Amino acid sequence: MCEWFSFAFSNETPERSPDMSLARPARAAALPLALMAAVALAAASLTAPARAADEVNVYSYRQPFLIDPIFAAFERETGIEVNVVFAPKGLVERLKQEGANSPADLIFTVDIGRLSDAKAAGVTQAIDDATLSANIPAQYRDPQGHWFGLTTRARVIYASRDRVAPGEIASYEALADPEWRGRICTRSGSHAYQIGLTAAMIAHHGQEGARAWLEGVKANLARKPQGNDRAQVKAISEGQCDLSLGNNYYYGKMLLDEEQRPWAEAVRIVFPDQGGIGTHVNISGMALTTAAPNRDNAVMLMRFLASDLAQQMYAEQNFEYPVNPDVPWSGLVRSWGTFAADDLPLERIAQNRAAAIRLVNEVDYDG
Ligand SMILES: [Fe+2]
Numbered sequence: 001m002c003e004w005f006s007f008a009f010s011n012e013t014p015e016r017s018p019d020m021s022l023a024r025p026a027r028a029a030a031l032p033l034a035l036m037a038a039v040a041l042a043a044a045s046l047t048a049p050a051r052a053a054d055e056v057n058v059y060s061y062r063q064p065f066l067i068d069p070i071f072a073a074f075e076r077e078t079g080i081e082v083n084v085v086f087a088p089k090g091l092v093e094r095l096k097q098e099g100a101n102s103p104a105d106l107i108f109t110v111d112i113g114r115l116s117d118a119k120a121a122g123v124t125q126a127i128d129d130a131t132l133s134a135n136i137p138a139q140y141r142d143p144q145g146h147w148f149g150l151t152t153r154a155r156v157i158y159a160s161r162d163r164v165a166p167g168e169i170a171s172y173e174a175l176a177d178p179e180w181r182g183r184i185c186t187r188s189g190s191h192a193y194q195i196g197l198t199a200a201m202i203a204h205h206g207q208e209g210a211r212a213w214l215e216g217v218k219a220n221l222a223r224k225p226q227g228n229d230r231a232q233v234k235a236i237s238e239g240q241c242d243l244s245l246g247n248n249y250y251y252g253k254m255l256l257d258e259e260q261r262p263w264a265e266a267v268r269i270v271f272p273d274q275g276g277i278g279t280h281v282n283i284s285g286m287a288l289t290t291a292a293p294n295r296d297n298a299v300m301l302m303r304f305l306a307s308d309l310a311q312q313m314y315a316e317q318n319f320e321y322p323v324n325p326d327v328p329w330s331g332l333v334r335s336w337g338t339f340a341a342d343d344l345p346l347e348r349i350a351q352n353r354a355a356a357i358r359l360v361n362e363v364d365y366d367g
Contacts, residue, residue: 056105069313071301106301115146129299136323148285158244160236172273185235190365197245223235229244282349
């Protein structure tokens with residue numbers, strides 16, 4: 001096997017310390033007992049036991065610690081080793097360069113854009129699998145079978161409990177209103193999460209509508225875009241701004257973190273556009289590579305990740321929404337309420353990404 005590296009930082013959670021070694025799944029010692037029992041049952045039903053030397057290789061844009069417990073469950077029960085290469089960028093390009101000789105079997109991402117990029121680059125292969133089709137609704141997988149969503153995540157507005165009344169902000173569009181001048185914090189407009197939202201705004205309001213919106217939001221910023229989603233909530237808790245945009249699962253992560261809990265307690269979640277286009281939703285997902293030297297093991301891992309058990313782990317540990325409709329949301333996530341999601345096809349968001357990146361640059365959003 002080739003030499004594997006993991007990289008030092010991520011867009012997703014830069015505050016976590018890096019793991020510079022070959023990433024191997026951590027033992028899932030923190031799993032609730034009920035979940036541990038379910039792991040054994042679910043994995044036993046997956047397939048016949050694999051040889052201990054078996055492996056599956058993953059290229060991941062997603063930080064290993066987020067998915068390690070799930071990989072560890074798979075590894076423990078099947079005997080198949082999961083090797084992970086993490087990188088914040090460049091994995092599609094790397095797959096392209098490696099071509100048929102790539103050691104990678106699967107690629108993992110945290111937004112539709114990169115799944116779509118991977119398919120367009122020709123580094124993925126289609127798979128028609130009854131288990132995947134049964135567990136993942138059609139709206140969350142590629143019609144040709146090149147990529148599959150694993151979780152969905154809502155891009156919400158975080159609003160100051162002290163300075164924003166309930167109902168005072170209800171839509172993405174209103175973030176551009178002059179009443180919010182100097183009161184909004186966001187991360188870079190070029191981050192995949194912001195690009196996804198801007199791409200959706202282009203789909204709904206056209207290029208010029210989206211441009212006016214971006215310019216309006218920029219005019220309302222309290223500071224230059226900086227930091228990650230959680231850093232914006234921290235800024236609200238410190239009084240620097242009153243509103244921010246962020247993925248919903250960070251609310252759960254902050255509430256469970258002693259240092260960050262006060263940040264979360266300073267805000268409430270607003271699911272935007274409930275009377276209109278619905279809240280913007282993106283996916284994390286996976287794709288089988290063209291090379292896939294361990295194809296059978298990779299397909300087994302894909303099925304495992306779409307199973308009730310792994311989906312429950314995503315829900316309980318990461319506070320994401322499972323794509324598998326049979327799996328309930330975590331209790332904490334349920335406590336934030338239900339919402340109407342924007343039903344824009346993910347492909348439309350992917351198609352508008354290049355235009356969204358152009359717009360962000362043209363309005364100099366980060367400047
Ligand atoms: Fe994230």
